[in-house]
Amino acid sequence: MVDSEAAPPEQPAHMAAQVPHADLPHVIVVGAGFGGLAAARRLGRLPVQVTLIDRHNYHTFTPLLYQVATAGLEPEEIAHPVRPILRDLRNVRFRVAEVSSVDLAARRVLTSDGELDYEYLVLAAGSASNFFGLHSIEAGALGLKDVDQALTVRNRILGCFEAAAWEADATRRHALLTFVVVGGGPTGVEFAGALRELIDHVLPHDFPGMDLSESRVILVEATDGLLAPFAPRLRNSALQTLRAKGVDVRLNTAVDRLDGEALYLKGGGQIEAATVMWAAGVRAADLAQAIAAPRGRSGRLLVEPTLQLPGHPEVFAIGDMAGAEENGAQLPMLAQVALQGAECAVANIARSLSGQPLLPFRYRNKGIMATIGRNAAVAQIGPFKFTGFLAWLIWLGLHIVTLIGFRNRVFVLINWMWNYFSYDRAVRLILGGANAADPPAPPHESP
């Protein structure tokens, strides 16, 4: 082959050039979520070389994904590229790749772009939606687990309104303007509240000729109440607030299947809706199933009290992916659990390196909270319980200070102030090509 270009200069193998401390033990961290990113940053202070792997080149502030889905925030306000976060840690390198499996015996991570050997491994690949075997719903419902899914949800919502503006058939239009949220946990509650406010306060300006009163947000929950982990008073407050905002909350209602026509409920009945959002369950990421290790409930990897995999003291699993237990029950899938797990796992790697005995993981519950649209939230911090506007202010402050990156904080603050005072949303772009926002084939295709 003739190459008219100057030959590239000869260089040492590139991978070696990326590892300034090639003689030190190699620690691989899988996942740049709350747990994995915290682990990589802490490992940066130890005498090890670290490789952090994620399929995205950014860390996502997942608690605010619902704001992206409801056009309140833009992706870059809740996502931050990983490389600048790790810039000052000379012994940490980052790789974008999909981790497909781990060969525990060979101590090797298998990725879409090659294999890497490790001396220590921290598994922090997070979670995925759990559809509990409801295949038709898995195929037809939207999720809210990452930025791409959040943009898909936003495109669908706005696309349904655009399509409804063309639609003369009242039944079809009704289905286009019906949004069902399955699951009454924090994600479902926060998303339903924000969507109701988008429809009530923002979209009427954009669609002045449309009767938006026929648009419905229906929250379907299988048990007898919302926000299961919260105290009864807060659960009740959330239910009342959400209903007062106009969300049609249906308790004790389980779903069965979904097709182009409707969402069918267990025990009969159906809801004609072009959009079904699934927030009813999570399970450990697929990677947990690809590893030859025992798993517990929700597919989470079983771990020793020290967060090590049984029989593999060099492998730690943290966060949503691991089933760390407290008083015989799995710890919840929360950012706090992942962050504290990272702290424990890295401390134990340091102890292992220096030959000290490892310490068991102790989770300190710093509190839980959830917003219900504008001005309202529930928060439970130790013995203290807050509702309404005060809880919302607490939620707002905590989320802004914990967002990574100063510029993100400034932009998010400007956006939220704007939304609050103007009752508007910043920008409502349908991105991703001409068909990105196409709703599924409308129900009632033939009369």
Add this chain to the structure above:
Amino acid sequence: MVDSEAAPPEQPAHMAAQVPHADLPHVIVVGAGFGGLAAARRLGRLPVQVTLIDRHNYHTFTPLLYQVATAGLEPEEIAHPVRPILRDLRNVRFRVAEVSSVDLAARRVLTSDGELDYEYLVLAAGSASNFFGLHSIEAGALGLKDVDQALTVRNRILGCFEAAAWEADATRRHALLTFVVVGGGPTGVEFAGALRELIDHVLPHDFPGMDLSESRVILVEATDGLLAPFAPRLRNSALQTLRAKGVDVRLNTAVDRLDGEALYLKGGGQIEAATVMWAAGVRAADLAQAIAAPRGRSGRLLVEPTLQLPGHPEVFAIGDMAGAEENGAQLPMLAQVALQGAECAVANIARSLSGQPLLPFRYRNKGIMATIGRNAAVAQIGPFKFTGFLAWLIWLGLHIVTLIGFRNRVFVLINWMWNYFSYDRAVRLILGGANAADPPAPPHESP
């Protein structure tokens, strides 16, 4: 079919509800770019009912697409949803749809979502990349004509650096880090300059172990100079500035074909590159070819001096889509031509409504400018010619004040100030799924 839901309330036909002045003449505007949006806003003051149609729900400030492609700006900073722009115009409605054709005889627009009849039609669908029959390049090169393409370019650039970080083979890595820009017009020059600065000033912080000096930005131009419409002194200044910034500018170099291995040049020679960006030609949008009307150079619709289609006085064509002439030459594809064309077309519709004679289009050249990265630009405004930092300040000010939307202006200004003083870029997210940034199959698959 059993419907357990309350039947939707009976309503008047929805389309009618969207047209508050159904007795007035119906004007359809195709395209919400500079020309179409300006036409719709001006038509909002006439005694007509207006339907504006675009395949996106947003207007794009296309002169800054290259900034999105090089991670300097985010999509929502240069794109603005159409509906809020039209909010106060009660006789203008907006529809998201792809216009596939126009039945001139029946006075009917055919779209992906139905048909609409008109009394007047303004065609402003803009332009698309012109590959001049180079099919392999059309299939393999990236474009920069809309926000989605700009995001694809950004994903590709960042993805190539992520892939290069894994790549031990020097020849493959060299190809991953080689970016070819075809075409030395304003788009090619601005993109190449911004890309070189991204690589030289921002990415070294993200890839501390990588030798970025082997990364090349090559600008290939078939003629003997850059920026053909500018005065010789400015063209020369642009060439020198771009080369001083490190762009490898190759004049008198035409391209022939592209495969997974390389970009092959006319007359022999080739460049191994994973990324080829096409900025060498534009033509009228596909819609122009779907209309039974005569076309001129670049597929642009021929128009009378009044901007009417020959034989169809009720149809006006403006902007990139129309070949309005001045002194026997087609007017350039510039935002100014589209904006002034909209003004003329709407004035002529008003004259037609009141039975007055129509006026011919007179283009007033307000000047042209192009940036060459940070701190440098060329600008030609009437008899005045500017280069360097002064031209760049003029460019900056003009682009900020003409961006639609107050908030966009504030955010863009913050972003630019940040970039200027920190030599950093805001956010470098690879969005759009795990494979969004995958470069094409690397060249030299077998040694």
